[in-house]
Amino acid sequence: MSRHAANPLKPEPAVIKAIRQETYDTTTYTMGFREGERANRFSFEPGQFNMLTLWGIGEAAISLSSLPGGNGTFDHTVRSVGDVTNALRRLKVGDTVWARGPYGTPWPLKEARGRDLLIIAGGIGLAPLRGVIQAVTSRRSDFGKAELLYGARTPADLLYTTEFDDWRRGGLSLTLTVDAVPEGARWEHNVGVVTTVMDRATVRPGGGVVMVCGPEIMMKFVVKELLARGFRPGEIFVSLERRMECGVRVCGRCQFDGRFVCRDGPVLPYSDIKGRVGTML
Numbered sequence: 531m532s533r534h535a536a537n538p539l540k541p542e543p544a545v546i547k548a549i550r551q552e553t554y555d556t557t558t559y560t561m562g563f564r565e566g567e568r569a570n571r572f573s574f575e576p577g578q579f580n581m582l583t584l585w586g587i588g589e590a591a592i593s594l595s596s597l598p599g600g601n602g603t604f605d606h607t608v609r610s611v612g613d614v615t616n617a618l619r620r621l622k623v624g625d626t627v628w629a630r631g632p633y634g635t636p637w638p639l640k641e642a643r644g645r646d647l648l649i650i651a652g653g654i655g656l657a658p659l660r661g662v663i664q665a666v667t668s669r670r671s672d673f674g675k676a677e678l679l680y681g682a683r684t685p686a687d688l689l690y691t692t693e694f695d696d697w698r699r700g701g702l703s704l705t706l707t708v709d710a711v712p713e714g715a716r717w718e719h720n721v722g723v724v725t726t727v728m729d730r731a732t733v734r735p736g737g738g739v740v741m742v743c744g745p746e747i748m749m750k751f752v753v754k755e756l757l758a759r760g761f762r763p764g765e766i767f768v769s770l771e772r773r774m775e776c777g778v779r780v781c782g783r784c785q786f787d788g789r790f791v792c793r794d795g796p797v798l799p800y801s802d803i804k805g806r807v808g809t810m811l
């Protein structure tokens with residue numbers, strides 16, 4: 531039995547191996563467990579998350595934002611919004627954080643094989659989908675069409691901009707939009723919320739899988755538009771975010787309608803949550 535299976539609540543030390551500033555408030559950390567059997571082969575699927583612990587400060591649920599690295603490494607992309615995430619920002623390469631996981635349900639990548647894939651992301655919501663994009667662009671022939679519609683508040687809020695060309699070369703069609711362009715900023719793509727570019731998608735109902743992640747209000751309107759275009763609730767997948775503490779279906783903090791976001795989610799088919807999550811449709 532692995533150490534993780536023996537005590538799923540026990541964080542283990544992970545060393546920060548690289549840090550990349552994505553935007554003014556968001557940073558990607560590449561980490562690896564320092565010791566134990568997981569150090570060289572930590573395994574997870576895109577969509578799952580870890581609980582990151584900073585002793586004396588707190589814990590936060592953070593999505594795995596990459597595919598597993600060959601040497602057991604994994605990425606987390608973190609927006610500084612509160613206690614843990616601001617403290618993380620002060621850490622340097624070589625520093626240690628504590629992590630436990632992986633938890634939760636993954637995106638349905640296996641089900642998407644051989645089918646078209648439409649990814650719709652808003653802001654930091656692209657982080658849990660980056661591993662999906664890495665999988666699709668590295669195994670492009672396994673999938674049909676691969677399209678990403680990505681929206682952010684301003685051009686300065688877009689994540690992973692240095693990877694966009696690689697993603698395009700890997701066969702991903704990328705449509706970008708921002709809510710607003712500050713004066714003087716350069717921007718040659720769409721202006722408007724992400725629903726304003728949904729007509730540019732060529733993936734059609736019945737042929738594929740749709741993955742949606744972003745602020746809940748954004749997901750609500752995206753799902754509404756998808757349903758209006760004939761997509762069935764079972765082919766739309768969303769990732770829910772709730773405040774959570776244990777991550778393993780014990781504390782009950784993240785419950786909705788008898789389910790636990792930490793264990794039954796965060797990735798769920800829309801057919802499972804339709805009418806059950808207050809703020810969603």
Ligand SMILES: Cc1cc2nc3c(=O)[nH]c(=O)nc-3n(C[C@H](O)[C@H](O)[C@H](O)COP(=O)(O)OP(=O)(O)OC[C@H]3O[C@@H](n4cnc5c(N)ncnc54)[C@H](O)[C@@H]3O)c2cc1C
Pocket residue numbers: 579588589590591592593594595606607608609610611612613614615616654657658770771772773774796
């Ligand atoms: C499954 C999952 C995956 C996630 N993935 C990511 C990710 O990849 N990247 C990322 O940056 N974030 C992610 N998050 C969000 C992240 O867990 C939260 O933003 C977390 O609160 C940050 O912890 P913190 O200690 O820095 O912030 P906190 O100190 O918890 O504060 C965060 C914000 O919440 C407010 N807040 C504090 N307490 C409460 C409360 N009791 N009720 C309501 N609001 C409160 C604060 O005012 C602040 O605005 C994810 C969350 C979930 C559930």
